[in-house]
Amino acid sequence: MLNNEDVLIGRFKVRRLMSELGLICKQPGPHAYKQATVEMPDIPNRLNREFGVSRPDRA
Template identity: 75%
Template sequence: MVCSAFGIARSSYYEHRRSRFRIDVERLEQRAKVNALFTQSRSSAGSRTIMTQMQDEDYEIGRFRVRRLMSEVNLTCKQPVPHTYKQATVERPDIPNCLNREFDV
């Protein structure tokens, strides 16, 4: 009754129910490869980088598929931040100001 209400064949409904329990071997291989490439890059590779690496190894895969696989494994790209140097905000009273620090920039 529900299938006829939505205009779907009963065989399609039962095929979909059966397909939920099938294991997609190709997807598991791709997920393992994405995870391996991500760990090789020390968590710095994003979906575009992993996509090009997999395409170099003769995988037919797109960026959005790689992004979906990364989200399934909970992989997040972490780019290293450049080193930040501390700025001296307070003048040190224990160091004498011999030059008066009157410099022209």
């Protein structure tokens, strides 16, 4: 809204002003990926972690 009125303002000033007014941000936090602990038995491991190939598109 302030950008539409050509008012230059930084995110830290916005944070301070919002906290003074008792406003909170409703944006979702960052996505957290889970670390795989077991190998999926139904997915075959065809390369067996050997990624050194002689030419592209060959395994």
